[in-house]
Amino acid sequence: MSNKPAQSDTLKARIARSREINISVIGRKSGRTISIPVWFVLEDDTVYLVPVQGSDTQWYKNVLKNTSLHIKGGGAEAEFKAVPITDGKQVASVVDKFRAKYGANDVINSEGAITGSYIDASSVSHGFLLGRHGAVIKFDAPGAGTGAGQGTFPLLNSAEDAITGYEIDTNGAFHGFLRSP
Numbered sequence: 001m002s003n004k005p006a007q008s009d010t011l012k013a014r015i016a017r018s019r020e021i022n023i024s025v026i027g028r029k030s031g032r033t034i035s036i037p038v039w040f041v042l043e044d045d046t047v048y049l050v051p052v053q054g055s056d057t058q059w060y061k062n063v064l065k066n067t068s069l070h071i072k073g074g075g076a077e078a079e080f081k082a083v084p085i086t087d088g089k090q091v092a093s094v095v096d097k098f099r100a101k102y103g104a105n106d107v108i109n110s111e112g113a114i115t116g117s118y119i120d121a122s123s124v125s126h127g128f129l130l131g132r133h134g135a136v137i138k139f140d141a142p143g144a145g146t147g148a149g150q151g152t153f154p155l156l157n158s159a160e161d162a163i164t165g166y167e168i169d170t171n172g173a174f175h176g177f178l179r180s181p
Contacts, residue, residue, distance in 0.1 A: 014074030016042060019102075021073030023049070028065035034058075035072075041097040047071060047080065048094045050114075056136055060084075115157035115165075125151030125168075127179070129161060141167035141177040152177075 015021055024035040036059060041048040051057030063069055063082040071078050085091055095112070109115075114130040124146055129137045141152045144167035154165035161181040166174050 011071070011073075011076045011078045012042060012045070014076035015040070015047075015071075016074075018073045021047075021071055023059060024070035024072070025059050025062040026066040026068060028062045033070075034062065039098065039102060040073075041094070041101050043097065048097060050094065050098055109157045109159050109161070111159050111161075113157060113161055115154045115163050117151075117153050122146075123148035125153055127152040127154040127163065127165065129154075129157065129163065131161075139179060141165070141175075141179065143167060143169050143175060145170040145172075154179075 019039070020037045021040050022035050022037050024033050026032070027034050038049055038059075051060035064084065067082045069080040069082045071080055085094060112131075115127065116130075117125045117127055119125055127139045127141065129139070131137070139152065144150065144152045147170060150168040150170065150172070152165065152167050154163045156165070157163045163179040164177070165179075166176050168174055
């Protein structure tokens with residue numbers, strides 16, 4: 001996804017030092033404004049975003065319906081028009097930019113798979129693995145709590161798709177986990 005800002009100089013200078021920004025999109029069903037923090041890469045006048053759950057990512061589905069996107073970061077704000085990138089070579093180039101900014105192992109493993117977490121409507125965290133061909137595997141670590149603020153929090157994935165992270169159980173205790181492929 002790429003976006004062109006209206007006030008590029010102020011926004012560029014302010015978010016250039018940031019690790020994440022907040023984006024606001026219009027819900028495709030509700031019509032309400034929805035805000036979430038995301039990782040980004042800034043290059044010239046383009047802000048790149050990667051929907052970590054691929055086409056299942058809710059904010060991505062929303063901007064496909066309404067391309068208006070509000071970005072806030074480093075004390076600056078701007079309105080954008082989202083432009084999805086679907087060409088494989090361009091997507092690979094954007095992924096490389098994310099690897100360079102955030103660290104190859106923290107973003108995408110050497111086989112092109114991404115691991116991360118998402119929060120459901122009950123504020124419970126769940127893990128996912130987005131394979132290099134777009135398949136999404138959702139998972140919960142054994143013993144992960146199902147209450148608000150609990151759940152599964154993946155951190156790293158190996159080239160073989162082994163995932164390490166932690167889970168918070170129903171008592172609020174933290175435990176490490178290793179998910180084998």
